Amino acid sequence: MFKTAAILALASCALLGAGCARQKTPTVNNSMTHIMQPQAQTIWDISSRAFNANGDGLDPTLIKPAEWVKLAKAGRQMRDRGLLLANEPHVQVVSVGETIMGETSSHGGERGEWDAASPHQVQAYIDANPKLFAERARVVAKAGQDLLDAAHRHDAKGVYAVSSNLDEVCDGCHEKFWGTDEPPPFKAAEKSGGKWIKAS
Numbered sequence: 001m002f003k004t005a006a007i008l009a010l011a012s013c014a015l016l017g018a019g020c021a022r023q024k025t026p027t028v029n030n031s032m033t034h035i036m037q038p039q040a041q042t043i044w045d046i047s048s049r050a051f052n053a054n055g056d057g058l059d060p061t062l063i064k065p066a067e068w069v070k071l072a073k074a075g076r077q078m079r080d081r082g083l084l085l086a087n088e089p090h091v092q093v094v095s096v097g098e099t100i101m102g103e104t105s106s107h108g109g110e111r112g113e114w115d116a117a118s119p120h121q122v123q124a125y126i127d128a129n130p131k132l133f134a135e136r137a138r139v140v141a142k143a144g145q146d147l148l149d150a151a152h153r154h155d156a157k158g159v160y161a162v163s164s165n166l167d168e169v170c171d172g173c174h175e176k177f178w179g180t181d182e183p184p185p186f187k188a189a190e191k192s193g194g195k196w197i198k199a200s
């Protein structure tokens with residue numbers, strides 16, 4: 001496996017010629033769209049099908065053999081990509097041809113509180129605090145490692161611990177470097193005591 005990867009890396013260097021002394025860390029956008037989002041979805045899908053009768057944990061008998069393998073793979077991929085991002089001194093948000101979610105409704109200059117962020121703004125946030133970014137990337141890497149370990153042990157409690165907390169792990173980085181999931185406050189509604197909902 002390792003050998004194949006090395007040979008592939010060499011082959012692509014030969015094709016690309018100059019400028020590939022070192023393999024490039026994938027962009028944040030690539031990491032989100034190809035690793036974090038699909039793997040998180042796998043984890044959430046498997047977990048939601050395996051809830052116990054009380055709904056407060058997972059029933060290991062409801063996780064199929066192939067699903068333990070999928071969970072282990074999801075954990076490994078999140079760990080590996082989290083570590084790559086954490087160890088990259090110059091994390092890049094996008095490369096040529098990549099667009100980030102919401103960027104068409106973003107504005108130039110400073111980002112307002114509820115504005116969508118542009119790739120440029122996200123890059124500026126990361127460049128201003130690469131240590132915090134690396135720290136948050138390590139948090140997702142740790143969640144990946146925990147999931148991998150739990151899947152190897154067929155430990156449903158361990159899987160639940162990761163899956164139920166994953167949203168916070170993701171948001172812990174998004175909040176600082178992308179935006180927030182919180183909707184804007186309805187100021188008019190607050191003033192009117194919520195009477196803005198028109199009964200028809």
Ligand code: HEC
Nearest residue numbers: 028029032036037040099100101136137140170173177178
């Ligand atoms: C270390 C920081 C970090 C962590 C951890 C992180 N993200 Fe992100 N994510 C970002 C940044 C920065 C952006 C904005 C740039 C972008 O959209 O590509 C983003 C954007 C996204 C997007 C939008 C991608 C697009 O199309 O533009 C998705 C989806 C996403 N993240 C999912 C996740 C999920 C799911 C997790 C947790 C498993 C996660 N992220 C964890 C930093 C992080």
